[in-house]
Amino acid sequence: MPATLTPAAWHTLSLPLNPLLGLGGVLLGGLLGGHWLMRILRVPPATAYVLMGLLLGPAALNLLDRDMLADVQLFIDLAAGMIVFQLGRRIDVRWLLREKRLLASSLLEALCTGAAVAGMLLWLGVNPLAAALAASIALATSPAVLLMAVRDLRAEGQVTERALHLTALNNVLASLAFAVCLTVLERVPGDGALPWLEPLAQVLGAGALGVAAGALMAWLGQRLPAGDSRQWPLLFAVVVLTLGLAQLWTLAPWVALLACGVAARALDRRESLAEPDVQPLGTVFYLL
Known part of the structure; x- marks a missing residue:
């Protein structure tokens, strides 16, 4: 197992997702992460959700990759x-x-x-x-x-x-x-x-x-x-x-x-x- 959990390593450890699991992950990650960003950065909800989507998506951590988003x-x-x-x-x-x-x-x-x-x-x-x-x-x-x-x-x-x-x-x-x-x-x-x-x-x-x-x-x-x-x-x-x-x-x-x-x-x-x-x-x- 790698010493640090990189986005690539995350995908090797994670279970295969179907569309419903992917949907639940998108919603839960956006909701909890957006709430966290609102508290840390003191930004409106819309800004927090946009930033969280950018962070979780293919442009940054790639925890929600293009295949999952396609599902x-x-x-x-x-x-x-x-x-x-x-x-x-x-x-x-x-x-x-x-x-x-x-x-x-x-x-x-x-x-x-x-x-x-x-x-x-x-x-x-x-x-x-x-x-x-x-x-x-x-x-x-x-x-x-x-x-x-x-x-x-x-x-x-x-x-x-x-x-x-x-x-x-x-x-x-x-x-x-x-x-x-x-x-x-x-x-x-x-x-x-x-x-x-x-x-x-x-x-x-x-x-x-x-x-x-x-x-x-x-x-x-x-x-x-x-x-x-x-x-x-x-x-x-x-x-x-x-x-x-x-x-x-x-x-x-x-x-x-x-x-x-x-x-x-x-x-x-x-x-x-x-x-x-x-x-x-x-x-x-x-x-x-």
Whole structure:
């Protein structure tokens, strides 16, 4: 046995994991480790969970390696899907259309962020297409971190609402930019098709799928009494179906779920649908 338990030695000593054991390890390690970091560093829960994930994951100790994370990817996708859907439920389309400056500031913010990241990578000698791909990733804002901070701080008001709407817009722009860059990167030489048509169709198709799913959710929700215990399974079922169809049809899944949340709120005029963040299940989603 080695004198010190290195990450490599850990994997030689540990038992083979199935997806459920991996899921339990991710949740327990994140919860206990995040609590420890909150006490030591005095940081908010969202920051502690991010730091703990970085520490346990492949980038540092590699106690949760890529194979283990691949085993629990389905659970992570479901958790992330519910969080993105929840963000969509916070978006007020009518208010967003009135606040044209918010849309302009989102575009300006995305342009400045992308230009800064791409410019720095080009200066460091990175391939232009790879720099553009990285810049498109940098446009995204984590819905999980923002929503968890809003919930923990009980934040309300104009600044909070603008931050939520900016996050939604940033992720739509990031999805489109990333799809365009990836398509150009994988483009076969001599292909005459315009490189932006396919990713644009993926984003627009995802938006249409999300609107249809949100309309179905609102229609079914209005046929259940307000506060009915079946509301939560209804929301979860439609989110899972939307995520599955987006993956099956190679559409942008987070755009579909964001549009689903937006449409469900806009079309639920009786406000009969339950809120998707249900304790303690909501905390499990944020942990994942």
